[in-house]
Amino acid sequence: MKFNPVTIATWNFPNASKKAGEMLAAGATALDAVEQGVMVEEADIRNTTVGKGGAPDREGSVTLDACIMNPEGDAGAVVYLKNNTHAVSVARKVMEETPHVILAGEGADQFARSQGFEKEELLTDASKAAYKEWLKKKEYKPIINIENHDTIGMLCMDQEGDIAGACTSSGLSYKMNGRVGDSPIIGSGLFLDNEVGGAVATGMGEAILKSVGSFLIVELMRQGRTPQKACEEAIARIIKQNPNYKDFQAAFIALNKEGEVGSYCIQQGFSYMKYRDGKNENFKSAYYF
Template identity: 40%
Template sequence: MAAVGTWSFSLPAVERMRCMILAGQSSTDVVESATADVENDVQTGRYIVGRGGFPNNKGIVECDAAIMEGVPGRFGAVAALRGVGQPCRVARQVMERSPHSFLVGEGAEAFAREQGFTIEPNNDMLSDHTATAYQFKPLSRTQKSKAVLYLLTGLIALDLAGNITVGVSTSGKPFKAPGRVGDSPLPGCGLYADHRVGAAAASGDGDKIMCYCPSFQIVQLMRQGMSPKEACCSVLADIRKRTGEDKCFEIGLIALNMKGEVGAASSVEFPYTFWNQGMDSVEKHVLSY
């Protein structure tokens, strides 16, 4: 039994995951529910997640989300989805009810409507903070390049029955081009899971991350016997070697194996939260760089 999440703001979500896991709920229900809470909280939108997230360069919030079980072939994702405050729930329905695994844009929106989701006006997807940021987006771009990281929510749960699930969600790079999709919903890039080994998730500059398939690599290294920490560090070291130490982009990695062991690595200061069997409460660790 274990749970792990990216960034400090995941602590309440991981605490909820802990309670749900101990109550015997499935890893997929746990990840979906906890992710949806983060997505639908307008206050976490400033961390580039769901409702209250940053819009694209036309002022429209477009969200990406994915969920992947360790069971082979169990994956669902949406991208460039407009008007849904909890896109991970749509991704879950793609996995459960669609003959396809990945739906984008108008197709994702049409599917969401078919499944009973309400498509909300764009204004309901913005917060005061992100609406103001869009109004002054040239300045925001300058500030972002200096101080703000590329965040998202990434959560992994291992339940009592030994099932493992990983989920990710993001509103994407602030003021991106309409239709832009980063690494987050791409299997092997933003997330990956294998019930024989474990799962991993990535956060950071998605346009760069997708070129390295880090989540898949981490799971493969764990399959070969590495611990989650060793696997995350090995993948990050390889990326640094390929890009050059001084040119490495923003990336944070988390992993969880089937023993409940957690690991992480990052090219930036990276807080992550976790809990596993034997711990009384959720803990936060901060990786320096």
Template identity: 55%
Template sequence: MSNRRSFLKKTLVSTSLLLPGGIIQACANPVQESTGEKFKPLILSTWNHGMPANDRAWEVLMKSGNLVDAVEEGVKVTELDMDNLSVGLQGLPDREGIPTLDASIMKGDGSCGSVAFVRQVKHPISLARMVMEETPHVMLAGEGARQFAIAKGFPMESETLSPKAEEMYQEWKKESKYKPIINIENHDTIGMVALGPDGKLAGSCTTSGLAFKMHGRVGDSPIIGAGLYVDDEVGAATATGLGETIIRICGSFLIVELMRQGRTPQEACEEAVRRLIAKNSANIKDIQAGFLAVNKDGEYGAYAVHPGFNFARHHSGGGTLVDSKSKF
């Protein structure tokens, strides 16, 4: 797992933010979280791979004004990132050696779509959007999701593992032990939430899930209310980490409802982490989860169980990688 550890330790060299009137250079190094700030428009996404994803999302938003296009196109960058081993078809496979993908997308008016346990689709986030816009359903899974993709003209990709994934899978098979390592094996989901200049909200989430999971396992990312929840009246939240623990507390929905009751995004994220810890106290040292939220006023917050979680923040002043606070 050394290549994932080294990936986590890399410092982002640079990024840029396309704005009307020119290019603003973004901050290169992570900064400490600052609560109470408000920005509109604002794009947030999980982990350092959120920086290039946010760059693309901001570019789309500035050119088109379409927030759903922005959150879809942004995370598609990560779905194609060959260095990322938990998003996209290049991600680490399940125990059978098969990469299976989950994704969801949601608008602030309640429209949403997701796909789970889908195979051979390069951009599951685009398929999730098609579920939202072209079916009466919210979620399609497994072979049904794949058949829907074929019917809609998505090319079916090879299930040949990427070189990095193949190497790590062969190494894993020597002992075939399954134990996620926090900040290494359960973090690379990308969740993105965005607030438009008009106050509308949207979000997206995509992952290949936990490495070497049981065949058929689905995490929190495609589950509306767990990995992602968006409400124009209140705000939006997304989650990353060990999906089972996030599902058990309906983490993203919980955060939005806490904000509805008057909590700030930061307070809501911290309360979600406290509840997650309470439900998993016996083995919490082996569990990482992080939450990211924005309210309709442009105030944001983030919080994690353990140190190591960071997030990308883009607004009219530039793009920054921010270190989240954590409970421990």
């Protein structure tokens, strides 16, 4: 049985979804497509929220978080990774070449070198200039929908019906040194079960971490909820847990085994990409507030 391939991704990253979608149409596996898809944004220095050119922490260092899951349920992740543009590819190597799921900091960097990844400078002239400007006031006031932590999370289903997912981010701009968000944490930023579907998150990582929202969505779909209803319930849980929910954004997208898609967020303004049947489209998400 052949399935109709589909790619979905957070925010308006058409180049990333196009790359993954075209790969799926050509017969690529979901795992290869999802990795190559998010790598497009990791390499784009105009994107200050992912990969090279990402906004630094308060010490001026660019640190990356990423994770990846394959259809078998295996996972790999890196946190506080420096000197490597393609954090998602290092995460895949963690999944495939080590007995571990997560590598952090210096250990993740050492592992990347051992796997042939060359050391890179991630702080670009533009991000360095923005950091120097930030230092003048050192204000830390994330703004809804432009918090500068617009993670790219992606889910792909290939022609065999297999689902894979990836999530990669440079985290909150001017975050505390050592801060890790939801993006590399399996169950929070990303979760999938190949028999059911998958979900990815974006927004204020601290709120998403506490809700284990992506795992929740997959379990709700297992119980019969549509991707849309499952995303709505995950957001409802975050709102219930956080009386200050009007002050931040949290968003989910989900895909089930039938190829149905859902999306929901707290605040108006979140959108997601979908590539299917040669159409690469951006959709505005339904929202609570």
